[in-house]
Amino acid sequence: MRRPPTAEAEVAEELAAVRPALLPRYTAELPGARAAVLTRLWRALVHEPLPWIGERVSGVHELTLRLADGRTLHGPHADPYATSAYVTGVRLGRERYDDPARLMTALAVPHGPAFAAELADSTSSLALSRAGADHSKEWPERDWEWEQRVVDGHPFHPNCRARPGFSVAEQLAYGPEHRPVVELGTLPVPAAECLVAGDWPAELRDGDRLLVPVHPWQAAHVLKRPGVPWRAAHPLMSLRTLALPGATHVKTALSARLTSSVRDISAYSVRAATPLSSLAEDLAARTGGLLHITRTLGAVTANSPDLAALLRESPEVYAAPDERVLPVAALATTALPDSPAWLAAFARLALTVGLQLLDLGVALEAHGQNLLVVLSADGSPRRLVYRDVADIRISPARLARHGITPPALTGRLVTDDETALRRKLFGSLVAGALAGTAGSGPALAEALRAVLPDLPHTADLAPLREGPLPAKALTLMRLSPGHAGDLWTDLPHPRSAPLPGQG
Template structure:
């Protein structure tokens, strides 16, 4: 019998106070949320190099995982690219588990208890997001499409984990709840700030700079008052908000753990903004009109990652009359990817841009949040918009080889390592944005096969055609808190993977 985790009951109790009318829908959404998170967890168990899984055996009825302690975990065949919640239960020995947090607790692996708590929070928050969902049929603005995405990361079990947020705060700040957030400002002496770009007059007060702050950050991290500034619409990333009237997007410091990482804005990111703008201009000039990159208009930090902000162009500035722009994460909501021809055309566009930039020397973090598509009035994919250069990888050697000027940067953004560059692009674009748009292995493989003959013949193309697909080992990373940086796994190439097959 399923026993609801504490997180589900806690959210229900809070919801009964702050939004009681939503409680019946929340309760109804819980089974689907458990299946959605369990599906993401099962993908990780089937495909990530977890040290306590010693063998994986495919059979006619499904997949069996041999554990180091002698037990066996049974479940369905694991499609590494599926986004539907097809795992409604797995069996550990004789016990059937329908709840991901309960399964993780029963596995009793190192660091599993903390991860189980995160899974419980993710499940409960996902049910809350779905309960308050609203999917109008009209197209709307770009930020409206971002707010229609309820499920968060398509493959991370912590897709909706928001520790530190009460129910009232989730409703007030989560984009899927469609709030208007009142941003504030904190004054800081200009002499104490690091500034890149043009900081607007509106955010200056004599010898002080006014730094935009998120209300959650002010209450929980800065623990100080702020002056009211502007209303804004939260976007997919939660901490980035769109100012009304087509104004810029404001990326705020919001030091909360979302999915895997604590998000802040480092001084390194502020210093990098200017050189990356310059690099973007070079890349767009070589992009044959298929790519736009949003510019950082201004960036500032008060010598603290907890008090910093960036102002960035809205992607809508690159859409002409009659065109629409929306994040790739929202594409499944449009129904467009259901057409094989449309999916093939979009896959061709995305890979053409990604491969060309990789060959030039820049690997994009092209997941469904950073990558946006401009659609013609009939839905045809025309061009791409990329935003947030904070986690790309730049190869000085490749840039120089193509006559481009490497940016004056050092640190984590810079590498000539071929594996690191390919992982960055293919892991985010193929195993992320394209896979989630396709929804499963079969349509993804078909779209890739259709696009391949038309892709630029760069030195990286054979790795897309023949090699396993790299993907971040998201669960391994959460279960390895003492191991810094990204960890990776290899997924079966969808061009050769049989539908429903799991990794050997």
């Protein structure tokens, strides 16, 4: 079967022109990148409620998926919490596929061709990211250096490294894993045309105009005008958020689809920034020092989600000189998660804080990018730092029950729905951050067994004890372009997860 127009060859051709020394490493990384994306896709096919999969039959040596049109798909037993690339091929009928884009094309399902193109982009971009990765084992000094260690992107999303609209040169220039320095610019906008939250600094004001920080990709591809040079910065995991000199991070609008979402900044987010920051500060103070939430310093939008920016504290301000603060996603680049005792200590800290805030009335989206851990000099987890409150969920009823005045907000952040609140926390923290750190269902189950008896036995704790656990149906979402908002699936409890590739 002929491949669709392949992103792999296109990347190789451009790489030969802009960074020829990297081409051999890129080529060598392609098989592993295909397996990594295919493993994520197979997880989705096995565990998400895809309407064109009729039955899943577990055999002794493999798993069979019966499609609604009568075809069969065969592959290994799937641990939904595994992060190793253990799926190197699956069979559709009699034909074997080792390329996720080819497989999605062959499945011929609604909206499959567009998703296949995204998978091809994810595979080639992942190989490029791995080719340029720094594999040093030295512990970084700065928080942004930790972020550059996270090469593979989202641990469970097939679009873990999809960057449509970015050339190879732009990926090398802006992708954190390539360790670039990005020259940010600003665009002037009349203050009367802007919505501002918090304190917008004097250096970003020019008389009656506000200077809005702009990512160079956004300036070139969306705004179509160059910014005035402003600051050199280091890109973080989210690519559109960058570390400035000192202790400030700037979140820029980036109207490109990365993994699932277009990364702009809405007026709703700007309006919500100040009350959310105040609420977060109040709630963090109730955790006995176990949690810090980075403050939003200022936010602005020029009446457009394509031209907006947000300034917030760097997580580094919450670490002592002998401590390190790093995103949970970067833990996989250390030896720490290999210790069951360390993983249990981290799980105890994360679940204690997450459940406490949920009981108070806020469900954090505590995935491996938003949640950071403060480590002591010997690597012990001491405290947590949470950043980016733009997608938490707030329960006015729970807040009021604890005597906390709910912020004057409406819209998507506000809900009293118990299922929505638990999905937000458990889908990001347990099926996301903790699973990604543990690396497998059995390892995650061992950590949960060690810590669950120590946690308060609230109603919110029940799903962690019995399962199933909620997780975003990331592939179903990409194959449902007409649906707004998140779609969900239920994953079996980690204690019942098989070892990767085994029954």
